[in-house]
Amino acid sequence: MKSTTAVLLARRPEHTFVADDLTLGEIELPELTPGHALVRNQYMSLDPSTRGRMDPGEKQYTTNFSVGGPLDGSAIGVVVESASDKLPVGATVRHRLGWREYAVVDDVAATVCDTNLAPAINWLSSLGQTGFTAYAGLFPVGKLQAGEVVLVSGAGGAVGSMAGQFARLSGASRVIGSAGGADKCQWLLDDCGFDYVINYRDAEFADELPKAAPEGIDLFFDNVGGWQMAAAFQNMKIHGRVSMCGAISNFGTTPQPSTAVMIEMILRRITVQGFIVRDYEDLRPEFEAKVSGWLASGELVDRATVSEGIANAGAGLAGLLSGANVGKALVHLSD
Numbered sequence: 001m002k003s004t005t006a007v008l009l010a011r012r013p014e015h016t017f018v019a020d021d022l023t024l025g026e027i028e029l030p031e032l033t034p035g036h037a038l039v040r041n042q043y044m045s046l047d048p049s050t051r052g053r054m055d056p057g058e059k060q061y062t063t064n065f066s067v068g069g070p071l072d073g074s075a076i077g078v079v080v081e082s083a084s085d086k087l088p089v090g091a092t093v094r095h096r097l098g099w100r101e102y103a104v105v106d107d108v109a110a111t112v113c114d115t116n117l118a119p120a121i122n123w124l125s126s127l128g129q130t131g132f133t134a135y136a137g138l139f140p141v142g143k144l145q146a147g148e149v150v151l152v153s154g155a156g157g158a159v160g161s162m163a164g165q166f167a168r169l170s171g172a173s174r175v176i177g178s179a180g181g182a183d184k185c186q187w188l189l190d191d192c193g194f195d196y197v198i199n200y201r202d203a204e205f206a207d208e209l210p211k212a213a214p215e216g217i218d219l220f221f222d223n224v225g226g227w228q229m230a231a232a233f234q235n236m237k238i239h240g241r242v243s244m245c246g247a248i249s250n251f252g253t254t255p256q257p258s259t260a261v262m263i264e265m266i267l268r269r270i271t272v273q274g275f276i277v278r279d280y281e282d283l284r285p286e287f288e289a290k291v292s293g294w295l296a297s298g299e300l301v302d303r304a305t306v307s308e309g310i311a312n313a314g315a316g317l318a319g320l321l322s323g324a325n326v327g328k329a330l331v332h333l334s335d
């Protein structure tokens with residue numbers, strides 16, 4: 001096989017990403033050298049960080065895309081040809097060369113996933129980087145203790161829905177979420193066991209939050225930043241903690257709040273820690289053991305919003321950035 005269909009960056013977005021910022025093209029596949037395998041991708045992950053990587057300014061933790069070049073990101077697929085003992089033909093593997101139908105993957109950058117433990121789709125969501133981000137942000141970073149009040153912003157999305165459920169399953173006394181849309185909020189209450197959910201598109205988040213957390217918040221898991229973060233700071237308990245996971249509102253058009261709200265960090269003696277999930281790789285085995293147990297027992301709900309086919313990947317990403325997804329956003333590429 002010499003080439004594959006891939007999604008290319010057609011142009012850098014002008015602030016708001018639109019699907020036409022991407023285009024489909026054929027890219028060459030490298031020769032299969034020792035230590036590599038040809039994978040037919042089945043699902044690929046849609047992630048907010050993909051939008052950030054379309055900008056020209058380099059990030060601290062990843063590389064940016066070139067105009068005309070292919071995108072990449074997490075994907076899972078089946079090995080169809082192999083020159084690696086670690087990646088046998090027929091194995092289901094997770095790797096970083098999504099946004100294309102086939103990929104030649106290096107065995108040092110690919111993980112064989114046990115589909116007897118959980119279906120392939122879960123290895124990109126609850127058991128993948130999404131769930132692991134929630135786990136890292138709640139436990140080593142957020143230092144969650146049983147009995148605490150937890151607020152999760154962006155709770156209807158992939159990381160947020162996991163963070164709220166992991167907190168509940170780990171003994172949080174009250175789990176509060178924010179999400180955009182009545183259906184998403186109802187799903188969080190009915191299926192994911194959140195105690196209180198604020199639909200920030202319909203209600204004024206800053207007015208609702210004191211009703212949701214009358215005694216204050218111990219741990220705030222922030223996926224959103226901006227106005228929700230500012231309101232959360234004003235409702236933290238003394239010595240509360242903030243686990244800063246993401247700032248997706250930076251990609252929106254609403255003006256950002258003033259940094260004057262940071263005074264709350266002083267007044268309330270708040271500890272704020274940002275994190276990048278890849279720094280916690282040593283915790284992956286304990287994470288997979290715990291989360292696969294919760295999945296198997298049915299205590300954890302793992303929902304995905306799936307776009308069909310590589311041609312719809314750009315629309316799927318635009319949907320993710322505008323809140324169209326419930327739970328993990330994925331693209332189905334092949335069976």
Ligand SMILES: NC(=O)c1ccc[n+]([C@@H]2O[C@H](COP(=O)([O-])OP(=O)(O)OC[C@H]3O[C@@H](n4cnc5c(N)ncnc54)[C@H](OP(=O)(O)O)[C@@H]3O)[C@@H](O)[C@H]2O)c1
Nearest residue numbers: 157158159179180223245246247248249252275276277323
């Ligand atoms: N630190 C790390 O290592 C790490 C790793 C992975 C992901 N992240 C971050 O974690 C966050 C969540 O990622 P995810 O993959 O789970 O994405 P996601 O939450 O599934 O999707 C993004 C969601 O953000 C919400 N959103 C979009 N624009 C918004 C705005 N202007 N204000 C408020 N909410 C907005 C939308 O939901 P609603 O409409 O329901 O609000 C949308 O569905 C992102 O910020 C991402 O960058 C961090």
